[in-house]
Amino acid sequence: xxxxxxxxxxxxxxxxxxxxxxxxxxxxxxxxxxxxxxxxxxxxxxxxxxxxxxxxxxxxxxxxxxxxxxxxxxxxxxxxxxxxxxxxxxxxxxxxxxxxxxxxxxxxxxxxxxxxxxxxxxxxxxxxxxxxxxxxxxxxxxxxxxxxxxxxxxxxxxxxxxxxxxxxxxxxxxxxxxxxxxxxxxxxxxxxxxxxxxxxxxxxxxxxxxxxxxxxxxxxxxxxxxxxxxxxxxxxxxxxxxxxxxxxxxxxxxxxxxxxxxxxxxxxxxxxxxxxxxxxxxxxxxx
Amino acid sequence: xxxxxxxxxxxxxxxxxxxxxxxxxxxxxxxxxxxxxxxxxxxxxxxxxxxxxxxxxxxxxxxxxxxxxxxxxxxxxxxxxxxxxxxxxxxxxxxxxxxxxxxxxxxxxxxxxxxxxxxxxxxxxxxxxxxxxxxxxxxxxxxxxxxxxxxxxxxxxxxxxxxxxxxxxxxxxxxxxxxxxxxxxxxxxxxxxxxxxxxxxxxxxxxxxxxxxxxxxxxxxxxxxxxxxxxxxxxxxxxxxxxxxxxxxxxxxxxxxxxxxxxxxxxxxxxxxxxxxxxxxxxxxxxxxxxxxxxxxxxxxxxxxxxxxxxxxxxxxxxxxxxxxxxxxxxxxxxxxxxxxxxxxxxxxxxxxxxxxxxxxxxxxxxxxxxxxxxxxxxxxxxxxxx
Numbered sequence: 041x042x043x044x045x046x047x048x049x050x051x052x053x054x055x056x057x058x059x060x061x062x063x064x065x066x067x068x069x070x071x072x073x074x075x076x077x078x079x080x081x082x083x084x085x086x087x088x089x090x091x092x093x094x095x096x097x098x099x100x101x102x103x104x105x106x107x108x109x110x111x112x113x114x115x116x117x118x119x120x121x122x123x124x125x126x127x128x129x130x131x132x133x134x135x136x137x138x139x140x141x142x143x144x145x146x147x148x149x150x151x152x153x154x155x156x157x158x159x160x161x162x163x164x165x166x167x168x169x170x171x172x173x174x175x176x177x178x179x180x181x182x183x184x185x186x187x188x189x190x191x192x193x194x195x196x197x198x199x200x201x202x203x204x205x206x207x208x209x210x211x212x213x214x215x216x217x218x219x220x221x222x223x224x225x226x227x228x229x230x231x232x233x234x235x236x237x238x239x240x241x242x243x244x245x246x247x248x249x250x251x252x253x254x255x256x257x258x259x260x261x262x263x264x265x266x267x268x269x270x271x272x273x274x275x276x277x278x279x280x281x282x283x284x285x286x287x288x289x290x291x292x293x294x295x296x297x298x299x300x301x302x303x304x305x306x307x308x309x310x311x312x313x314x315x316x317x318x319x320x321x322x323x324x325x326x327x
Numbered sequence: 328x329x330x331x332x333x334x335x336x337x338x339x340x341x342x343x344x345x346x347x348x349x350x351x352x353x354x355x356x357x358x359x360x361x362x363x364x365x366x367x368x369x370x371x372x373x374x375x376x377x378x379x380x381x382x383x384x385x386x387x388x389x390x391x392x393x394x395x396x397x398x399x400x401x402x403x404x405x406x407x408x409x410x411x412x413x414x415x416x417x418x419x420x421x422x423x424x425x426x427x428x429x430x431x432x433x434x435x436x437x438x439x440x441x442x443x444x445x446x447x448x449x450x451x452x453x454x455x456x457x458x459x460x461x462x463x464x465x466x467x468x469x470x471x472x473x474x475x476x477x478x479x480x481x482x483x484x485x486x487x488x489x490x491x492x493x494x495x496x497x498x499x500x501x502x503x504x505x506x507x508x509x510x511x512x513x514x515x516x517x518x519x520x521x522x523x524x525x526x527x528x529x530x531x532x533x534x535x536x537x538x539x540x541x542x543x544x545x546x547x548x549x550x551x552x553x554x555x556x557x558x559x560x561x562x563x564x565x566x567x568x569x570x571x572x573x574x575x576x577x578x579x580x581x582x583x584x585x586x587x588x589x590x591x592x593x594x595x596x597x598x599x600x601x602x603x604x605x606x607x608x609x610x611x612x613x614x615x616x617x618x619x620x621x622x623x624x625x626x627x628x629x630x631x632x633x634x635x636x637x638x639x640x641x642x643x644x645x646x647x648x649x650x651x652x653x654x655x656x657x658x659x660x661x662x663x664x665x666x667x668x669x670x671x672x673x674x675x676x677x678x679x680x681x682x683x684x685x686x687x688x689x690x691x692x693x694x695x696x697x698x699x700x701x702x703x704x705x706x707x708x709x710x711x712x713x714x
Contacts, residue, residue, distance in 0.1 A: 133637040161453040169630040282681035288626035294695040
């Protein structure tokens with residue numbers, strides 16, 4: 041299915057070249073390293089009720105990692121519903137959840153089209169899994185709710201030309217942001233949940249090219265590390281101590297099960313931090 | 328999957344859940360043991376127009392075909408700092424070569440899943456496709472094999488077709504079929520050298536396997552040549568109560584507490600073009616059952632359809648049965664909240680919330696266990712005649 045009804049940008053677009061100004065030293069300096077401690081997440085701004093026409097909405101912004109250009113992750117989520125299903129839909133004893141995640145065409149370095157591509161649909165499915173566990177679905181039979189997230193700005197470093205192939209890891213960060221913002225918007229819409237669910241990411245990284253030591257960091261920024269070996273995104277319900285969505289990707293030996301376990305634990309930790317922001321934000325709205 | 332309705336009544340669901348959570352061993356509707364797969368029929372090389380193909384038919388009647396097609400594509404050379412500096416420095420060609428070899432784009436593989444009755448942009452279809460693709464690309468070994476030279480690469484199109492209606496969650500079937508199709512995939516032999524425009528041998532008999540084999544070793548009874556490396560397999564595993572169940576059928580998945588898709592690869596200690604004593608020893612180890620070194624490539628939570636099942640009504644609140652009608656009004660008003668806390672034995676209620684971390688870890692550990700199911704599946708697939 042192609043997008044034929046809109047005037048789209050040219051297909052064969054190229055990136056503007058990045059020039060090296062002052063020789064080798066300048067290149068070395070511009071290479072970013074992580075300045076935060078390994079168990080700290082980036083600063084986060086969350087606000088609910090930003091879209092008056094929707095039943096619930098929230099806006100999330102994560103502190104930028106790039107120097108100069110202020111481009112952190114910016115997400116806007118609207119919740120429409122619960123509303124009755126169209127007549128043609130068969131009976132459902134539960135609320136029917138539909139999630140849409142869409143990158144704005146200008147959100148990433150590579151321009152995105154207006155139609156959702158497979159990675160965006162995939163993100164939507166992950167988000168649905170994460171939220172379905174949290175929502176008390178049987179309180180709204182025969183109804184549906186739409187959760188729409190637009191990623192206004194992706195968390196990508198525009199200055200760096202080296203960041204090729206980081207997109208797959210960026211997806212994890214985007215998903216954790218989506219989970220947190222959707223949870224805030226659901227609470228704003230007054231839809232009953234068992235708990236506020238928040239997303240967190242942990243990654244196993246290698247900082248130097250020929251370094252065999254790898255360590256675990258939470259809330260990773262791909263451009264700050266030499267190589268990401270594995271990453272895991274967790275949606276966690278703190279009061280029930282339960283995980284509604286787990287997504288692990290990478291390459292780990294079967295003998296490294298401890299690494300996997302600690303990766304999941306760190307993911308949960310990141311999710312707990314995000315949840316603290318979420319709870320505080322919801323408290324502000326109520327109080 | 329979410330729209331896929333299981334036509335089971337709450338009473339049936341409750342019965343099924345109880346029998347699947349029996350200790351010490353669950354009682355499955357089809358009498359399998361918890362780690363047993365459904366019997367299957369597999370064949371490869373069925374489509375003459377493809378580079379590699381496979382067909383698997385499960386005993387319950389679900390059947391899938393996978394075709395692998397390859398095209399030569401020009402590698403996009405991004406204008407980056409990296410290329411700039413390497414040229415300036417005049418780095419050794421070997422270093423340059425190594426760096427190039429490391430790069431393999433994730434867009435070199437295109438995977439499409441077709442399931443009858445589903446649109447191609449349906450979330451289920453997209454999710455399945457992404458999951459299989461993610462596992463294949465996870466270790467970065469596969470894209471390295473597709474490199475022809477500095478300027479060209481193979482683009483692989485994997486077309487996965489489920490022929491039968493999806494009687495059960497088709498993930499294991501599609502994954503196993505893809506595995507076999509990739510193992511049987513062959514590419515024409517390259518005749519040109521270095522960075523010239525690629526020229527290929529038109530003798531198909533001289534073509535090379537994408538996953539190379541050792542010509543000196545025969546594999547058991549079928550006389551297959553030993554495969555050095557293998558593509559990943561994705562297994563579906565679920566937990567009901569304290570039991571871990573592999574390859575669930577549709578009815579079993581309908582009462583799952585948690586379901587995970589775990590992708591497992593096999594560690595390759597040997598490089599793609601190896602000839603040497605050490606490597607042979609390594610492969611010997613790899614081929615012995617239970618000695619295989621597995622790698623965890625991806626884990627995804629599958630939204631269990633059990634969350635969408637209709638709940639049962641306990642007798643205490645059923646006005647048609649014994650519950651007094653007079654107080655029903657008051658009860659339902661207040662009841663919504665109290666109903667949720669109690670869980671009546673034998674009355675089905677869709678699970679709510681997530682899964683405990685320990686349960687999820689146990690599922691993954693069970694898959695990766697030495698001599699466990701993943702080993703068994705890979706052994707089973709090894710026995711398939713690759714033609």
